Amino acid sequence: MIEEAFFRGLILGILLRAAQRCMPARRSFSVGGSIFFTSAFYSIVHFLKAPDQTSPTVTWISGFNSIGHAFAQFADPVLVAAGFTTLFLIGWILADARLRTRALWLPIGLHAGWIFTAGVFGKIARREFEALPWLGKNLLVGIVPLVVACLTWLIMRGWLKYVGDRNT
Numbered sequence: 001m002i003e004e005a006f007f008r009g010l011i012l013g014i015l016l017r018a019a020q021r022c023m024p025a026r027r028s029f030s031v032g033g034s035i036f037f038t039s040a041f042y043s044i045v046h047f048l049k050a051p052d053q054t055s056p057t058v059t060w061i062s063g064f065n066s067i068g069h070a071f072a073q074f075a076d077p078v079l080v081a082a083g084f085t086t087l088f089l090i091g092w093i094l095a096d097a098r099l100r101t102r103a104l105w106l107p108i109g110l111h112a113g114w115i116f117t118a119g120v121f122g123k124i125a126r127r128e129f130e131a132l133p134w135l136g137k138n139l140l141v142g143i144v145p146l147v148v149a150c151l152t153w154l155i156m157r158g159w160l161k162y163v164g165d166r167n168t
Helices: 002-022 024-047 062-070 077-101 105-124 143-167
Strands: none
Touching: 002 024, 002 077, 002 105, 024 077, 077 105, 077 143, 105 143
């Protein structure tokens, strides 16, 4: 709930309002640019991860070591491209859900559903290898997660269209 309130509520809302004030005649660009920036920011923030284990000894440079470890995964370009792409697509879908419903309930539900699914999948399917490009070591890397995200997007848009058509 906090992530959606921050990324789709606050950041996307501020960007949309600023873009509408600066370029009212070019509203379609402002919406697309706002979604693009919010999705990119979302994926970068999610791509940064703290180390699995921290040093038991705390020194003056412990924080710098943690920051260095958080950026260590950027050394693998395949992981960066695959993980960033999936997270960017997820961010775009969540922003689209926010704009179509003009509320945060659908992005919160989608986000919670994806986290739940990833957690259950992670507990059930312990893989010791990576089968790139189909499926990596988690549900953020590979073609399968992209397909699942796209299917979710199509189902969401179809459902919203169906509900909108029923109400008119």
